Amino acid sequence: MDYSQKYKEKLVSAEKAASVIKSGDWVDYGWCVGTNVAVDKALASRMPELHDVKIRGGILCHEPEIFKIENPAEHFTWNSWHMNPVERHNVNNGFVFMTPLRYSELPRLYRDMKDPLNVAICQVSPMDAHGYFNFGPCTSHMQAVVDKADVVIVEVNKNMPVCLGGTGAYIHIDQVDMVVEGENPAIDEIPAGGPASDIDKAVAELVVPEIPNGACLQLGIGGMPNAIGQMIAQSDLKDLGIHTEMYVDAFVDMANAGKITGRRKNIDQGRQTYAFGAGTKKLYDYLDNNPECMAAPVEYVNDVRTIASLDNFISINNAVDIDLFGQVNAESAGINNISGAGGQQDFVLGAYLSNGGKSFICLSSTFMNKKTGKLESRIRPTLQQGSIATDTRTNTMYIVTEFGMVNLKGLTMWQRAESLINIAHPECRDELIAEAEKMNIWRRSNKR
Known part of the structure; x- marks a missing residue:
């Protein structure tokens, strides 16, 4: 017709x-x-x-x-x-x-x-x-x-x-x-970001060894997940699969490096599955009429049950800050919205339910407060008033900073406090210990 x-x-x-x-x-x-x-x-x-x-x-x-x-x-x-x-x-x-x-x-x-x-x-x-x-x-x-x-x-x-x-x-x-x-404007580009910082590299060096061959990957929005993706592209990993909310430039780099086959995916075998994509022209050219890439509705891609059905699912996201209880804020600075919950909670839950799956929340240990000019910890005693708990304390799995990595699953409150303080910036640890003591989540025999 x-x-x-x-x-x-x-x-x-x-x-x-x-x-x-x-x-x-x-x-x-x-x-x-x-x-x-x-x-x-x-x-x-x-x-x-x-x-x-x-x-x-x-x-x-x-x-x-x-x-x-x-x-x-x-x-x-x-x-x-x-x-x-x-x-x-x-x-x-x-x-x-x-x-x-x-x-x-x-x-x-x-x-x-x-x-x-x-x-x-x-x-x-x-x-x-x-x-x-x-x-x-x-x-x-x-x-x-x-x-x-x-x-x-x-x-x-x-x-x-x-x-x-x-x-x-x-x-x-x-x-x-x-x-x-219309006037056929160029499709909006999101820069892939500059070279990875030393902090990005330090975090990536902790996360990448945790990824097995044949794993199925999800990367969140942000410079740190992208830096980890770049390191994966340069690694010895093979037969990786992709099932991700957002398709980003790092996946193109992995594919071009021969890291992605999707052969071990339990569903959508051989396909890179995603709900939406945004990046540079390199990304759009790669997605165009590429039968290896599968655009699908977000209610399918981000469904916890779909994610859990994929073995060795690795979810990598970032955060604004985290408190000593294990609550992760990935969307606001106090009452001021920065982004949204997106699919982070779904992928944190789905990865944990996956056979061999892991979820990683990655963040730098500190940030420079532009208003005060002071270095502040991203690991806080409690979330800032008004900040959103994107991931509840019961859902959080791996937390990674440039100073280390901890799996919070199964840890008591004093173990959580000690573990998170141990991966905080050294200059911030004494203050965090003092606050943990006030909140009765610091055990006297804890390391100092």
């Missing part, structure tokens, strides 16, 4: 597409590098005449034009599923708000939510001969968005890689109400 006529009938300008959004509407803007561009620009020009528009999105890789209008808080709210720098820098402007969730729940939230979804807009690859557009590296929850929306607008971008997968990776022209052909 020739779908070109349907395509032509639904082809509209960005201005026409933006005109369907009304005051009071709920609108979905896409996800990560799939966030729309042309319609956003058109909507920004008319947003001053609208009020109470409620927009959902997340992991913005560029600042939308609607953020730049005068007094945006008077016209719309941005409701983020997962904060990143673009979003959190606008929190104090009164129009950006965080939605707490486990990322794996997102498709269900769309299906079950009582609020309507009036308009959904996202970037896609050009339509193929069978009438399908591809969501690119943003399969994630987009099928649930499309199913919920009253009006679906796709913004075609010739630079969008076609990311092969199964259910949820595509949208058919019959599901689309409007097609917009």
Whole structure:
């Protein structure tokens, strides 16, 4: 069947597409590098005449034009599923708000939510001969968005890689109400980061020996997991598998180094499975039409049961700080959101349930407080007031700093306190001991 006529009938300008959004509407803007561009620009020009528009999105890789209008808080709210720098820098402007969730729940939230979804807009690859557009590296929850929306607008971008997968990776022209052909901007890039720091290397040198041949890997967002990935690419490991929430540049380096085969995966054998991807052009070129890579809905990828079914699952994530009870904060500085829970808790739980699995939370022992100019410990007596416990103390497994590694599973409170203080920065240990004593979690016979 020739779908070109349907395509032509639904082809509209960005201005026409933006005109369907009304005051009071709920609108979905896409996800990560799939966030729309042309319609956003058109909507920004008319947003001053609208009020109470409620927009959902997340992991913005560029600042939308609607953020730049005068007094945006008077016209719309941005409701983020997962904060990143673009979003959190606008929190104090009164129009950006965080939605707490486990990322794996997102498709269900769309299906079950009582609020309507009036308009959904996202970037896609050009339509193929069978009438399908591809969501690119943003399969994630987009099928649930499309199913919920009253009006679906796709913004075609010739630079969008076609990311092969199964259910949820595509949208058919019959599901689309409007097609917009934008200016085909380059896909947003997230830098892979500079050379690994000495601290990154020290942490990687502790984690990589814990990874067996044939392990299945997940890497979180951040410089330290990426540095560990780089070291894996240079290691002697072989037959690794990939099952990860976010596909990052380090996986490309591992694949190019011949480390990834996926032969030992219990499910999706031979496939690198992921929910979304973002990185440099190298990553997008690698994912484009690559049958080894499998884009899948996040409710499948991040499901604890899926993760647990993969033997020797290794989950590597980072954190903002951790307290002596073993609570991990990976998403806020006090009440100020930095990111979101994402899939960290799911992968921490799933890795522990995996046969031979391990989860690692990696962080530098200290950070420089920009306000005070003082070096502060990331291992704290208790989490800062208002900080979020992303991983509860009962779920935490391995904690790694440049000074060592500890497995908290099965440790009593005094053992936890002692073990965590032992991997804290030496200059911070005496103060941590004093605080542990006040909280009655320091045993007199503990090491000093």
